[in-house]
Structures are given as C-alpha cells and as structure tokens.
Amino acid sequence: MDIIKPRTLSGFMELLPDKQIRFEKLVQILRDTYASYGFAPLDTPAIEDAQILLAKGGGETEKQIYRFTKGDSDLALRFDLTVPLAKYVALHCNELAFPFRRFQISKVYRGERAQRGRFREFYQADIDIIGDGKLDILNEAEIPAIIYKVFRGFGLSRFQIRVNNRKILSGFYDMLGLGDKSGDIMRTVDKLDKIGADKVKLILLEDCGLTEAQADEILRFIAIRGTNGEVLSALEGYLGKNELFDTGVAELKAVTANLAAFGVPEENFAVDLTIARGLDYYTGTVYETTLLDHPEIGSVCSGGRYDNLAGYYIEKQLPGVGISIGLTRLFYVLDEQDLLNPALPSAPADALVLPMTDDMAPAISLAETLRSFGLRVQLYGEQKKFKQKMAYANKLQVPFAVLLGEDEIAQGLCSLKNMATGEQQLLTPQEAAKVILDAVNADIPVILEK
C-alpha cells in the first residue's frame, strides 16, 4: 500500500499539546475579560454564501478569499469576523438589544502567500459594540480599557495603546485641499515608523502627487509628539479652520478624558497622530497596540470606529467600534521570541494517578476523589513497567504523580510525588488534593516579560 506523506499546509498553524494548552490559556483570558465587560459570545459559520462575504467588493478581499462551489451553491470561507457580524446584525436587528456588544474568537481564512507570522488560517479575537443610529463616544473610550485589561491579564505591563482619530487627519488634509487623496495619504503616513520620514515624503510626492509644501506640512503635523496633554494642546492651534477636524479633536479629548476612571495608566496609552490604519472603513477613533520591548512585532491589536456596519445588507445606519487581536500571529511571535512563560502549566493534567496493583478499583476511586476537588486528573491504566509509567508522567510534564500500591491502599493513603522536586510524601487523598490545588492555583502569567 502506498503511504501518503503527512504534512500540514503552509500558512496553517498546528501545535503540540503543551503549546496548544498555552494557546488555550490566552483564549480563556480573552473570553473572561471580554465577558467581564458585558460582551456576549457569538459564533457564526466559517462558510457563508459568497455573495454575502463579497458584498463589500474591493480588490484585496476578492483576491484573497477562499471561494468554491458545491452543487449550485457559491460558497466562501470567512476572511474576517466583521463581515459575518454585519450580516448577523442585519439579520437579527429586530431581536437584538442595542448597543449590541459581542465578542467572537474564531478562525478566519485568507488565501494569500504565507510568510513568517502571516497565516492562511488564523484566529481573530474581536469585540465590537454596535449602536442603532447613534453610539456614544464613551464606548470608544471603553475599548482601550478592555485592551489594557487583556494585556495585563496576559502578564504584560510594557505595552502601549496608541490612539488617533481619522477625522483629525481627514480634516487636516481638507485644510490642505487634499480631501480626495486622504486614503492614500493615510496609508502612507501609517508607515512612518517602518520606513522613516524621508521615504514617506518621497511616496507622498511621487505616488500621491502632493506638492513639496503639502508634503512638508503633513510631515510637520505628524511629527507632533509628547504627552497626551502636549499633543492635544498642539492640536488646539489648528482649531477653527475645518469642522471635521474640530469634531475629531473633541472626540479624541473625550476618549482620553475618562481613561483614568477606567483604570488605564498614562504610560500604557498614547495619542499618536501617525496612527491611521490602512483600512478605509474607519471613520473616527483608531487604535493600535504595540509591545514596547518588541516593536518589531508591530501592532498586536488594532481597530477603530466605523459609521455604517451593515449598509450592504440593510438600510439601517448601524455605527460601531471594535478591535481585533490577531491571536495566531501574537502567539506565534511570542513563542518564537521565547516570551511564553515556561513556568506556566502546559500539561493536560494536574496529576497522573499511577496504580501499581492489578485491582484498578482503588486507583479509579482515588482519581475520582481528586477530580471532585476540581483537579484535572489522568488515570494511567497501561500495563507497563513502573519506570515507563514515570517516564510518561515526566514527558507529559504533569506537576504531580500519585502512586497507589499495596502499602498505600492498606493504610488508606497515597504517595504524592512532586515531579519537579522529586519530593514524595504519604498523604490522605484529601490532603494530596489540597497540596496539588495550592500549586495549581498559583497565579502564573502567560507571557514572561524580558
């Protein structure tokens, strides 16, 4: 028989159990944090009617979407979570309570060239708040608070949530008479950190067709830096010339005003006029989050305010604000840079029960007793040499092995062995459960800051 060589497609991430357990830990933190802000979980189909997913049209989506037919159906795999959300909200808008707050952590698919940290199948962890007709600016201020909580939950403190407002940029370009080119300009300016001011200027002059004076004016504007207060007061100087610009400044002020009340420290938040986001559907506040010690990773979480979520499906005006964390990429980079905390439990069980008698009944009931304390317990029932049982425990990296032989059973006790230290003690099942619980419940961050 011919053997088919097993392989995983390029651009698809497949993890070994210990890594998968760490990955799931991140997912758990995201779920808990999102839920704690009153976001409802949402799951939508991975496959949708191609027409639905391609409603927005646009070159990149069309090129990258996985599309196929089954019978007469024209189908496609979702390439983000926002379009399915738009369909969902449009479909159920009469049953939903607005503002509608949902989180979704799901895989999305993009048929593009895979690269380091760029996947064809990857997890996005999205939250969005959708309003009916209107949505208060307070929601835009809450988003950074949630991002802050998530990253703190991961164990990080050296990160910065950078915020800007597209109305400020658009209004500013209007002042220069460049309103029609604002999309191209934003995409270019967004790359400032990556390619530098000189190159940005070159692209503005050559590709966007700006005059020398216009380009200089833009570069001077985005060079405004400093504390949040300093940047905001520098913006004051431009007020009164353009209505859109003035609105943007007011919104930015509103977003920054309540940060302290939300518990976001000043050092984790920065007004940054270079942030634009390439996507053109953002209309107001935009967010980007970077790890201060790893700027090369780029943005690990981004999003913003949009004015009309579901315009392709219904007449209703549904404004919203949302962010997306590229979980797969984040995890990949963290792992690659060795930032995942090795102390974080990565075993599928907290304890492995090793029976050493032919009669399995005492071991079975011991395992059940330990489980009743909320522990994850595996019973090892294979008829192997004791040494091999220990080697298995070692390979799984379980923190504890619980040995149960004739002697222990006779005394109604079990031997609890700490696999890391090698220490072993004779305990009652209840005492053993407490020792394991104490070790398991220690608060260990997922990410180790270096």
Added chain:
RNA sequence: GUGGGUAUGGCCUAGUUGGCUAAGGCGUCAGAUUGUGGCUCUGAAGAUCGUGGGUUCGAGUCCCAUUACCCACCCCA
C-alpha cells in the same frame, strides 16, 4: 499577484574540484536500573538525498523541468 532563495532519516545539519556501505547531533525504541522519571553509558531501528528527465564510466554534488517550502514586496491580524 511581482521578485529572490532553499529542498539530505520524525527534527536540525555535514557532505570538498562529481568517486567505495551518505556522516553527526536531537528525538524514538531497548538495556544497564523488577515500586521511582529527568542525568550518564551501551546498543538498535530509521534516508529510493523533494519529483521527473539529462550530462557522465560514475550524480546528494553539474544542467533542464516540475512541485513544495522560505524570504522580500503588495496587503494585512
């Protein structure tokens, strides 16, 4: 989509101007050690050198094609 590079046991690599049974490390399995894992030592299994063709007495090595993968750009998370 555009441009460049790589391909050798499960993984990482060595392999000289083309020349004997393709070398090493990690991992796997067995034993030293029969109720105690990791460390050490000993041994074993495991490769039609991505695939197809060509040049040659002889190809892992040179040439052509092809496929896959990697990197950069584009775009993004």
